[in-house]
Amino acid sequence: MAYTLVIGNKNTSSWSLRPWIAMKSAGIAFEVAKVNLRAADAKQQILAQTPSGKVPALKCDGEVIWDSLAILEFLAETHPEAKLWPQERIARARARAVSCEMHAGFQALRQECPMDFLARAPREVLSDACAADVRRIVALWGECRARFGTGGPFLFGAFSAADAMYAPVVSRFATYVPDLARYGDDGRARDYVAAMLDLPAMQDWGAGAKAELGAKA
Ligand SMILES: N[C@@H](CCC(=O)N[C@@H](CS)C(=O)NCC(=O)O)C(=O)O
Structure with a gap:
């Protein structure tokens, strides 16, 4: 599966850090699309990627999944071997x-x-x-x-x-x-x-x- 994770500025975009660190820690390969949230046209840039108008968003096989928790749930289901949720x-x-x-x-x-x-x-x-x-x-x-x-x-x-x-x-x-x-x-x-x-x-x-x-x- 080819993933692109749309994220904001690393120093400040707290929500972006969540799926990014989960994917890195689980060894799930992905590309990054960065949006500078301080750019004047940041909103348009995000809306070009996800209808939520917010980062993070995960693009995969023509689909877009937004919201950090929903992305984590999707990854946990798609990659059970990564054990993103505890087994018990x-x-x-x-x-x-x-x-x-x-x-x-x-x-x-x-x-x-x-x-x-x-x-x-x-x-x-x-x-x-x-x-x-x-x-x-x-x-x-x-x-x-x-x-x-x-x-x-x-x-x-x-x-x-x-x-x-x-x-x-x-x-x-x-x-x-x-x-x-x-x-x-x-x-x-x-x-x-x-x-x-x-x-x-x-x-x-x-x-x-x-x-x-x-x-x-
Ligand atoms: N509940 C969402 C919140 C996402 C969110 O608020 N993202 C902020 C950046 S950290 C954002 O995109 N702000 C830009 C904007 O609202 O235009 C999630 O967990 O992904």
Whole structure:
């Protein structure tokens, strides 16, 4: 299957990172079509690729699938060998639950701490709403790691779609909230962030972000 993944700017397009890191980590080959979201005609460029008018979108055999979570579901179905969802039923249900919680929530964190992949700018103070989001994520990561994570360093042990969904949050925490102990972390969330930042695919994304910013300077 020939895939083209339409993505935005690597330093800031949080939603684009999700399917990109999943495909890289799962070893699924794809081409990239980049849209500079800061270009004056960005909307037209995106609309030429996907009727949603948003990135990411996955093009495949004349079809287009948009929305990061829908793309992950499509990839998981098309590539069962990649095991993008955990194999065990309850772990899989939980991985979907935490992914949907991410997809539909954490508005305060998204607004206050927009992804800025390469920046390191710790925040001394977060709003109450944003701090509540951070505490909830720390708690859910800790629970996933404790209950399902024995087989590896990721939320459900081996890398899964849930990690792809939270990759932009990992980046936001690295930028703005490096000290997760202040938000109830017992060390599990900190170690999870470190494991995600160590992923070769995550480092590739950072190198790409650097190259894009360098190219513009
Ligand atoms: N729910 C969508 C959201 C996608 C989204 O908001 N993408 C932003 C970039 S990160 C976008 O395309 N913005 C450009 C625009 O709205 O014109 C997903 O998960 O893919």
